[in-house]
Amino acid sequence: MSETLHAISVEVNGKPRSAQVPARLSLVDWLREELLLTGTHIGCEHGICGACSVMLDGEPVRSCLMYAVQADGHRVTTVEGLARTDGSLSVLQDSFCETHGLQCGYCTPGMLIAAQALLNANPSPSEAQIRDAIGGNLCRCTGYQQIVEAVQLAAERIAKEGK
Amino acid sequence: MKAAPFEYARAASLEEACELLRRHGDGAKLLAGGQSLVPMMAMRLVRPAWLIDISEIAALKFVSLEKDAARIGACARQCVVERNDVLASRVPLLRQALSWVGHAQTRSRGTIGGSLAHADPCAELPLVAQVLGARMLLRSAKGTRTLEADKFFSGPMATHARSDECLEEIQWPAWSWRRTGSAFTEISVRHGDFAMVSAAAQIAIDGDGRCVRAAFGLGGAGGTPLAFPRIAARLVGTRLDDAVVKDAAHAAAIETEPGSDLHASAEYRRHLAGVLAARALREARERARSVQ
Numbered sequence: 138m139s140e141t142l143h144a145i146s147v148e149v150n151g152k153p154r155s156a157q158v159p160a161r162l163s164l165v166d167w168l169r170e171e172l173l174l175t176g177t178h179i180g181c182e183h184g185i186c187g188a189c190s191v192m193l194d195g196e197p198v199r200s201c202l203m204y205a206v207q208a209d210g211h212r213v214t215t216v217e218g219l220a221r222t223d224g225s226l227s228v229l230q231d232s233f234c235e236t237h238g239l240q241c242g243y244c245t246p247g248m249l250i251a252a253q254a255l256l257n258a259n260p261s262p263s264e265a266q267i268r269d270a271i272g273g274n275l276c277r278c279t280g281y282q283q284i285v286e287a288v289q290l291a292a293e294r295i296a297k298e299g300k
Numbered sequence: 301m302k303a304a305p306f307e308y309a310r311a312a313s314l315e316e317a318c319e320l321l322r323r324h325g326d327g328a329k330l331l332a333g334g335q336s337l338v339p340m341m342a343m344r345l346v347r348p349a350w351l352i353d354i355s356e357i358a359a360l361k362f363v364s365l366e367k368d369a370a371r372i373g374a375c376a377r378q379c380v381v382e383r384n385d386v387l388a389s390r391v392p393l394l395r396q397a398l399s400w401v402g403h404a405q406t407r408s409r410g411t412i413g414g415s416l417a418h419a420d421p422c423a424e425l426p427l428v429a430q431v432l433g434a435r436m437l438l439r440s441a442k443g444t445r446t447l448e449a450d451k452f453f454s455g456p457m458a459t460h461a462r463s464d465e466c467l468e469e470i471q472w473p474a475w476s477w478r479r480t481g482s483a484f485t486e487i488s489v490r491h492g493d494f495a496m497v498s499a500a501a502q503i504a505i506d507g508d509g510r511c512v513r514a515a516f517g518l519g520g521a522g523g524t525p526l527a528f529p530r531i532a533a534r535l536v537g538t539r540l541d542d543a544v545v546k547d548a549a550h551a552a553a554i555e556t557e558p559g560s561d562l563h564a565s566a567e568y569r570r571h572l573a574g575v576l577a578a579r580a581l582r583e584a585r586e587r588a589r590s591v592q
Binding site: 140141143159160161162163166182183184187190193196197198199201202203204206207209251254255269270272273274 | 334338343403
């Protein structure tokens, strides 16, 4: 059977992208398989692990719990959109390197999105607020401590840059 | 692609959604935030022929504060409701409960109405609706009707809304007593997971510390969220001493009929029901007492 295709226009990392998609194509599958933005990872595919987190209109969301067709007319930021325009690492990404906030790296894109969304809304979060913000992201390597430190370090650096 | 194929329509208005529901009836599901429906479709537990997306209907996203109630559109996002300070002062149980609902990434998509229509007996918002006696405004192509929470939930993942009806708004009663306190608590494997058992309570006291109104309930302890109006009525006129609170919580726990699963036995859930009901009532009482 041939499935109905839906025309979508989505701003992905600042660039307008258009496509024809079947309704059941998840946002994460569209990002990875059609736009080849493979930085966003697929973990559980039912909303538990957080690996597929992206920002939709600036809010962190799970891209496995959305169909691509629902993103029509919206703005998506993936982990590829976090780096600076010259391609160098963002303050947050560099802080993850600095504190060794990753080991296997599987959860990292989702952690970065969750943490960046937090810092955008609250540039000086408490440790409890950081832990709450990444509470929906599973990491099986680090024990989370260095990830929390990375976000704290990024917040300090952003505060210094602002002065 | 994990879900079975379906036809998709993004409704531009509530009228259009109702018309689509009328046309496709039992084969259609409404999609609001999708945080429960989409995973169920991924696992093919649900295979709708039509998915009617109501999440972009602006008229379903309002939060309106009135004298004795807060009216919230069914598609208001949980994160938006959670951040509303005025709402938190009028119906504090909503923010208290939302802090237990999923995670930031799910609350940014998840809606108030979606959680109620999904009617998971372990979910937080259905419990708040049951405890406060929220009213659900349902609309179909034929007209509207209102159901109170205790007439809305019919069982696990089931409501008395008809297949041609769309939840339009939820009216949450706001108590007018100055010295009102409320609390929400639960036990789950990890924060953000579904609760094994949850408890919500709201207490109002007079200037002498006597209870003038009480409401409390339990989630995860039966097929629907449970409220205990008869037991709560017995608290009125008391000073809500710990012993009185414990008796009420115990009486409620006895009335529960929890199930057993991998995470907790029925016996353990009933034990939690008593402990958590008492905890929620005590916390609500302390908050009411602390009002200057």
